[in-house]
Amino acid sequence: MEPLKSQESPMDTRYDQKKEDTIYAEWENSGYANPDVCIKKKVTKTAAKPFSIVLPPPNVTGVLHVGHAAMIATEDIMVRFERMRGKKTVWIPGTDHAAIATQSKVEGIIYKKEGKTRYDIGRDELIRRIEEFAKESHDIIISQIKKMGASIDWSREAYTLDEKRSLGVRTAFKRMFDDGLIYRGARMVNWDPKMQTTVSDDEIEWIDEKSPLYYLKYGPFTIATARPETKFGDKYVVMHPSDKRYKEYKHGDKIKLEWINGPVTATVIKDKAIDMSFGTGVMTITPWHDATDMEIAERHSLDKEQIIDYSGKLMGLAGEFSGIHIKKARPLIVEKMKEKGLLDHIEDDYSHRVATNMRGGGIIEPQVKEQWFVAVNKEFKMGPSKIKGIKTGQKVTLKQLMRHVITSGEINIVPKRFEKTYFQWIDNLRDWCISRQIWYGHRVPVWYKKGEVNCGTDAPKGAGWEQDPDTLDTWFSSGLWTFSTLGWPKKSSDFETFHPTSVLETGYDILFFWVARMILMSTYLVGEVPFKNVYLHGLVRDAQGRKMSKSLGNTIDPLGLIDTYGADAVRLALVIGAAPGNDIKMSEDRVRGYRNFSTKVWNASRFVLMNYFPSKVKPKFTKDDLKNIKEFEKIKKTVTAELERFDMNKAGDVLYHYFWHTFADKVIESTKQRLKDNPNEADRMAAQTVLMDISIGSLKLLHPFMPFVTESVWKNMPDEVKKRDLLMVEPW
RNA sequence: GGGUGCUUAGCUCAGUUGGUUAGAGCGUCUCGUUUACACCGAGAAGGCCAGGGGUUCGAAUCCCUUAGCACCCACCA
Numbered sequence: 001m002e003p004l005k006s007q008e009s010p011m012d013t014r015y016d017q018k019k020e021d022t023i024y025a026e027w028e029n030s031g032y033a034n035p036d037v038c039i040k041k042k043v044t045k046t047a048a049k050p051f052s053i054v055l056p057p058p059n060v061t062g063v064l065h066v067g068h069a070a071m072i073a074t075e076d077i078m079v080r081f082e083r084m085r086g087k088k089t090v091w092i093p094g095t096d097h098a099a100i101a102t103q104s105k106v107e108g109i110i111y112k113k114e115g116k117t118r119y120d121i122g123r124d125e126l127i128r129r130i131e132e133f134a135k136e137s138h139d140i141i142i143s144q145i146k147k148m149g150a151s152i153d154w155s156r157e158a159y160t161l162d163e164k165r166s167l168g169v170r171t172a173f174k175r176m177f178d179d180g181l182i183y184r185g186a187r188m189v190n191w192d193p194k195m196q197t198t199v200s201d202d203e204i205e206w207i208d209e210k211s212p213l214y215y216l217k218y219g220p221f222t223i224a225t226a227r228p229e230t231k232f233g234d235k236y237v238v239m240h241p242s243d244k245r246y247k248e249y250k251h252g253d254k255i256k257l258e259w260i261n262g263p264v265t266a267t268v269i270k271d272k273a274i275d276m277s278f279g280t281g282v283m284t285i286t287p288w289h290d291a292t293d294m295e296i297a298e299r300h301s302l303d304k305e306q307i308i309d310y311s312g313k314l315m316g317l318a319g320e321f322s323g324i325h326i327k328k329a330r331p332l333i334v335e336k337m338k339e340k341g342l343l344d345h346i347e348d349d350y351s352h353r354v355a356t357n358m359r360g361g362g363i364i365e366p367q368v369k370e371q372w373f374v375a376v377n378k379e380f381k382m383g384p385s386k387i388k389g390i391k392t393g394q395k396v397t398l399k400q401l402m403r404h405v406i407t408s409g410e411i412n413i414v415p416k417r418f419e420k421t422y423f424q425w426i427d428n429l430r431d432w433c434i435s436r437q438i439w440y441g442h443r444v445p446v447w448y449k450k451g452e453v454n455c456g457t458d459a460p461k462g463a464g465w466e467q468d469p470d471t472l473d474t475w476f477s478s479g480l481w482t483f484s485t486l487g488w489p490k491k492s493s494d495f496e497t498f499h500p501t502s503v504l505e506t507g508y509d510i511l512f513f514w515v516a517r518m519i520l521m522s523t524y525l526v527g528e529v530p531f532k533n534v535y536l537h538g539l540v541r542d543a544q545g546r547k548m549s550k551s552l553g554n555t556i557d558p559l560g561l562i563d564t565y566g567a568d569a570v571r572l573a574l575v576i577g578a579a580p581g582n583d584i585k586m587s588e589d590r591v592r593g594y595r596n597f598s599t600k601v602w603n604a605s606r607f608v609l610m611n612y613f614p615s616k617v618k619p620k621f622t623k624d625d626l627k628n629i630k631e632f633e634k635i636k637k638t639v640t641a642e643l644e645r646f647d648m649n650k651a652g653d654v655l656y657h658y659f660w661h662t663f664a665d666k667v668i669e670s671t672k673q674r675l676k677d678n679p680n681e682a683d684r685m686a687a688q689t690v691l692m693d694i695s696i697g698s699l700k701l702l703h704p705f706m707p708f709v710t711e712s713v714w715k716n717m718p719d720e721v722k723k724r725d726l727l728m729v730e731p732w
Numbered sequence: 733g734g735g736u737g738c739u740u741a742g743c744u745c746a747g748u749u750g751g752u753u754a755g756a757g758c759g760u761c762u763c764g765u766u767u768a769c770a771c772c773g774a775g776a777a778g779g780c781c782a783g784g785g786g787u788u789c790g791a792a793u794c795c796c797u798u799a800g801c802a803c804c805c806a807c808c809a
Contacts, residue, residue, distance in 0.1 A: 013769065014769090017743090068777075111743095123763075147740075165804070213809090223808065223809080225809060227809085238809095273808090274809085275808055275809080276809090277808095278808060278809065279809070282809095283808095284809085285809085286809095290807080290809080291807050292743080292807035292809075293807085293809080294807090295807070352808085352809090417736065417737080417755065419734090420736075421735080421736070421804065421805085424734085424735065424736095424804085424805060424806095425805070426803090427805095428805065434763045457733075498761080503782080508804095509804095512804095512805095539803095555781075573757095576746085576747055576756090577744085577746055577756080578745090578746090578748090579745095579746070581737085582737080582738085582745095583737095583738095583803090584745095584800090585744065585745080587743095587744060587757095587758085589743090589744075589757070589758045589759090590744075590745090590757065590758080592758085592771075593756095593757050593758065593771090594757090595771065596769095596771040596772090597771090598771085599771050599772095600768095600769065600771080600772085602768090602769080603768045603771095603772090604768065604769075604771035605768085606768050606769080607767075607768035607769080608766070608768085609768090610768070611768090626741070642748095645748085647748080649746075650746085650747095650748085653756075656756090657756080664768085664769085665773075665774095668768080669766090669773085670765065672766080675767070676767060
């Protein structure tokens with residue numbers, strides 16, 4: 001056998017990142033991300049076990065950030081690993097219409113460019129514009145997901161607002177409506193006067209604020225308030241029943257006193273909700289605009305009056321101040337009180353928290369309003385159930401279902417500590433307000449006609465029906481994601497094969513928003529858990545450890561890093577050293593380090609190839625050869641075991657060190673002598689065989705972590721070691 | 733007010749069920765042009781694993797406690 005001359009080496013000393021797009025195209029064209037193709041091409045057995053995972057759909061509000069990149073890297077590792085192991089593997093992509101966030105964004109753009117509001121351009125036109133924006137955003141996101149190397153099944157792509165998913169939403173709504181779990185009621189809601197919509201409890205962000213605390217003279221009492229502009233209608237004065245300072249006042253006493261706009265009659269109310277140590281221990285209440293006040297008012301059947309309208313302006317009750325926005329009204333009112341001698345004193349530097357709409361909206365004003373709710377504490381008869389410990393026909397509440405599947409262990413949360421967080425949230429959960437007064441999203445499938453109400457998946461027959469103008473909370477549709485993407489409510493083999501999904505991988509920040517809602521929807525609607533495992537990754541933070549967010553503008557562009565260091569390096573930097581549930585601080589140094597590792601993998605393989613000369617001579621292995629092979633086998637076992645328990649971090653770390661500091665530094669070095677001018681052909685063959693075998697094995701193990709370099713190296717490997725055309729589907 | 737996490741080498745962080753001299757990347761220092769790789773190799777310095785107490789033959793790891801930081805939840809006017 002004529003040895004190759006080393007200068008004819010087929011490979012450069014550097015792996016060429018520019019070829020990543022070409023490699024991705026090969027994967028895509030192969031169709032191997034689609035389990036049906038894998039079966040057809042006999043890469044996967046028909047009877048193979050399924051492995052399924054849904055991609056948490058990115059919002060179509062912009063571009064991918066590093067957090068998405070971490071998520072894609074982690075999931076792709078799981079998916080590639082399971083596919084290579086021969087499982088019937090599917091990873092389902094999609095995007096989320098993110099109703100309020102997207103509309104808010106587009107409204108902002110329109111207002112900036114044209115100075116027009118949504119009311120100026122109208123419902124249909126606004127939706128058209130949003131769809132246009134969403135489409136662009138979608139295309140960018142998809143191309144970014146591909147850049148990361150995601151071996152995702154594009155043939156199954158879904159959108160939370162597409163036709164199939166919309167049917168799912170209407171079906172879900174109707175089922176819940178018919179079961180009495182969805183109801184319409186006037187309740188206290190979080191109203192955003194800026195976006196003109198309600199917001200769920202979970203979408204509120206509390207911001208610390210310092211503001212003056214005003215002490216006002218209310219007849220014989222002094223009351224403290226941070227919001228004097230809400231006090232016009234106050235006609236109840238509340239104190240703790242066992243507060244000795246006010247024992248002379250009895251519950252129900254009427255007191256005539258002079259107030260902002262003239263004399264009023266105040267009624268004394270005794271209620272234990274009062275904190276005696278706060279201020280003077282006395283307060284007046286504004287039930288319409290405060291949840292605590294509302295509860296007190298409900299307990300004693302007190303009057304409730306609206307003082308602030310939905311755009312944030314004072315109403316008739318405010319007398320001379322009516323029509324003025326609360327922000328402008330405050331100083332005027334304080335001034336008037338001062339003149340009337342109603343202002344006792346002002347305490348500066350009082351810190352409290354203000355509720356804001358985290359989706360780019362304004363300051364929340366609690367309001368009482370008719371809305372649609374999901375009743376989480378109402379009993380219903382469970383439909384066909386495959387959930388362990390829940391029987392078909394059993395009486396349960398949604399809250400009980402959500403709790404049960406975690407306590408029973410049917411869903412396993414990694415890391416475990418988040419179970420506690422989850423339970424805490426469930427225990428505090430109130431009925432879920434699902435209606436929004438924005439226009440982009442799933443319209444509430446309820447129609448009205450002269451007092452008649454009809455809920456259905458389609459508009460009722462006959463003329464004169466008018467559909468409810470409200471749209472649904474975006475999480476209502478994403479809650480269906482694990483099964484709506486598999487074809488539900490229609491029967492489908494995808495659903496039969498892949499539900500419940502194997503694992504849900506997402507950031508811990510949307511445990512409540514999304515994970516909990518999927519559990520609610522899936523257990524109720526399909527009688528199954530949505531997934532068997534929940535793997536929560538940490539948040540990728542900036543240099544100061546702050547959460548990266550579009551609104552803060554501190555996002556790192558993962559594409560920039562991919563351009564300079566390659567996708568594999570970025571993937572490794574985001575996965576290795578990141579323990580589940582712990583935050584990841586992104587630094588370019590780390591990426592550079594892993595880029596060097598990519599080069600190492602490239603060059604070590606190159607060396608092995610340069611010394612690979614097939615021959616008929618039987619290799620004669622030395623003791624060290626056998627030891628080296630044995631050591632690799634051990635690494636293989638460890639990596640497999642770690643990946644099985646979703647410890648990508650550990651598996652990656654082990655591989656990294658093995659490949660670099662054992663295989664490259666020790667094994668390769670120790671064979672150099674034997675490969676060069678060795679008269680003992682059997683010994684040389686042994687050396688080259690050991691190197692080739694370990695290389696092949698290592699490339700397979702490394703592939704889920706760094707698919708581009710490994711696939712690229714694989715192309716140069718001799719055909720006789722390959723079982724398939726792409727490393728992507730080589731047997732593990 | 734409840735809850736969770738973090739505090740380990742100069743910097744950024746790993747260390748799953750407690751087990752021999754505590755690890756990585758980057759940085760620092762010394763040496764090195766050898767059949768791949770300088771995006772490299774060989775080696776070195778650098779740590780009372782936040783403080784205190786306890787359990788144990790043995791603790792970075794388990795328990796208690798103190799402090800600082802971060803985050804989550806909650807109706808304090």
